[in-house]
Amino acid sequence: MPKVGMEPVRRKALVEATIHEIGRAGTLDVTVSQIAKRAGMSSALAHHYFGGKTQIFMAAMRHILSQYGLEVRRRLKKAKTHEERLRALVDANFAPSNFREEVVSAWMNFYVLAQNVEEARRLLTVYYHRLHSNLVHDLRPLVGGEAVIIARRIEALIDGVYLRQSLRNEPANPATASELVLGTLENELARCGSQRPAATLSLIAQKERSE
Amino acid sequence: MPKVGMEPVRRKALVEATIHEIGRAGTLDVTVSQIAKRAGMSSALAHHYFGGKTQIFMAAMRHILSQYGLEVRRRLKKAKTHEERLRALVDANFAPSNFREEVVSAWMNFYVLAQNVEEARRLLTVYYHRLHSNLVHDLRPLVGGEAVIIARRIEALIDGVYLRQSLRNEPANPATASELVLGTLENELARCGSQRPAATLSLIAQKERSE
DNA sequence: GGTTTTTTATTGACTAGTCAATCAACAAAA
DNA sequence: TTTTGTTGATTGACTAGTCAATAAAAAACC
Known part of the structure; x- marks a missing residue:
């Protein structure tokens, strides 16, 4: 029973279904029908709104990246010192909204997609550059x-943690992951920093340990 | 004109063609025909020797892992001190035989495969455990x-470097990659090691810089 | 040494199945 | 009646895997 103004609703449902379906399958090898079914519509409608499979993937990837960007900005706003900002930049990657099983798996597959599809590579490059200049700015x-x-x-380390997470069966643990990266960062700062006492940072101290 | 004793030759050609073809396409989405064609035979013959596509992939993955294992053992044999052994373990990952564009790309795709195929996951897990216990042993x-x-x-860092390499257009640079990981390792040792002078290690010093 | 049989290598042609994309048709709202 | 939403059915392309047939080498036989 056609209601009007469905377009944004449908698009959103499709994007979310795509991420979940890729996460579930662990592959980009999901059919438009599967995605559409999960989103509660026919595959024809998915084509109607997005044009083709590639565009559906790109929209999903854009959604993940923008959600990530949101998380970064939200955390940066609260941070004052350089140390706090660095922590914010790292933690954003492991925020629950980004660091969930399906999303991590989708990320991994988008990395693969970026090897084939030029537009995907461009999107990823933008994210890389932003993270890099943010980190350098506060380092x-x-x-x-x-x-x-x-x-x-730090950048490579974050990606590595994602990659390894995608191989686990256990659910993601933001605290452990974040700690692994922050610990390294702390070491780097303690080692070659000269203008501030090492203890100032104490990135990890404020979190309880796990694992 | 059938010559006898072709089986090992064909298998090897197929395995290598698989790696190259995956690397070229940047995806597991390569057809048996493409692989067979590159290996210089018909797709029927590929099926004859391997049974199915999955088995071809698994053979290719096993080949990459065993080549990696070989490199590790070769380098470990030459190393005497714990520091040298650690360097060997890291460097093996970036040896020219492993750290080439197609092989890196194949690695990435095997990570994805490991999310779906139980046997692939098992292979990867074996590699993980071996690297981990090797590292811990010398750390x-x-x-x-x-x-x-x-x-x-260190493990996550290595994976991260691979992942980022797969996204580049430039050819892989072993020296830069190795240095990135060894630098981190050196920091960690300098920081929390207490039983030996930091300078002893000098992992990087012996290599010229690049980038 | 020559002939037959078996084994190994090899492929073109075919089957059965999948899937992205299209389209014609229908239904409600404006 | 025009716009927006919606789908079942269909098309066209592609692909994993099978099979029967062919051909050379090797082995067995006389």
């Missing part, structure tokens, strides 16, 4: 010239 | 109780 005052190399380490 | 004497957590960081 520079603390470690000077080492900022870039340390940023690269 | 423990240097850093004691922190060995496990540091090992986890």
